[in-house]
Amino acid sequence: MLLVRRAKERGVAKRDWLQSYHTFSFADYYDPDYMGFENLRVINEDFIAPGKGFATHQHHDMEILTYVIDGLLEHKDSMGTGSQIRPGEIQIMSAGSGVAHSEFNASADQSLHLLQIWILPEQKDLLPRYDQKTIDRSPNELIPIAAPQGVPASVVIHQNVIVYAAFCAKDASLSHILVGCPAAWLQVVKGNIDVNAENLGAGDGVAIKQEEQIKIFCREASEFLLFEFL
Helix, strand or coil, X not given: CEEEECHHHCEEEECCCEEEEECCCECCECCCXXXXXXXXXXXXXXXXXXXXXXXXXXXXXXXEEEEEEECCEEEEECCCCEEEECCCEEEEEECCCCEEEEEEECCCCCCEEEEEEEECCCCCXXXXXXXXXXXCCCCCCCEEEEECCCCCCCEECCCCEEEXXXXXXXXXXXXXXXXXXXXXXXXXXXXXXEECCEEEECCCEEEEECCCEEEEEECCCEEEEEEEEC
C-alpha cells in the first residue's frame, strides 16, 4: 500500500528570509492526518536567504538530521560544536536531555536549500551528541547515511530506522526488499521517479506499508531519501 504526499499539498511557512514546506504538522501548520509517520516526526524543506537563519534555540528528545541540498549551512551549539555542512554530507544532532543551537546560511550571496528531519528517539534524556559525515555518492545505489550503531559510514541514530540516500542516473532502476520491515517512507529530493509504478516528483513523499519490495525507476537524474523502519 502506497500513500502519496504531494509536494503541493504540504504546509507552507513564509518569512522575509525563509520559505519552508512542511510534510508533517509543524509549528503553526497543523493537519491531523499528517502528524508524522512511524518514528518520523518532521520533514521540512527550507529555503534560507543569504546570511539569514535560525537564532539560538532549544531542542530535547529528538534525533535531528540535516541534509543540505544546495548551499552552505553554519552550525553552532551548546556542546561546543562549530561546523559547516555542505551538499554530500549528513549531520546529526541528538538533542537528548537538551541542547541549544543556531543554524545560518553561511553565504552572503547564495540561497541555502536543505531538508530538516526529526526522528523520535528510542528513549528520553539521552546524552546530547553531534556527528557529521561525508556521504558516499556512488550512483544507482541505496547508501545508508543514518542508522543504529554498527552500520559503517553512517551517522548513529538512536532509533530502529535506517536512512538511505540515492543518486540515480536517468533510466536507472533500483529495488529494495522490505520483508520483515513494517513500513518505509520515501522522500524525493530532486528529479522524477516511479515507486512501484507511482510517479513522484521533487518534494513528493510516499508512505509504504505492506509491500514486500520497493521497485524504483528514475525517469531523469534523481536524488531521494528512503527511511526504513525496522
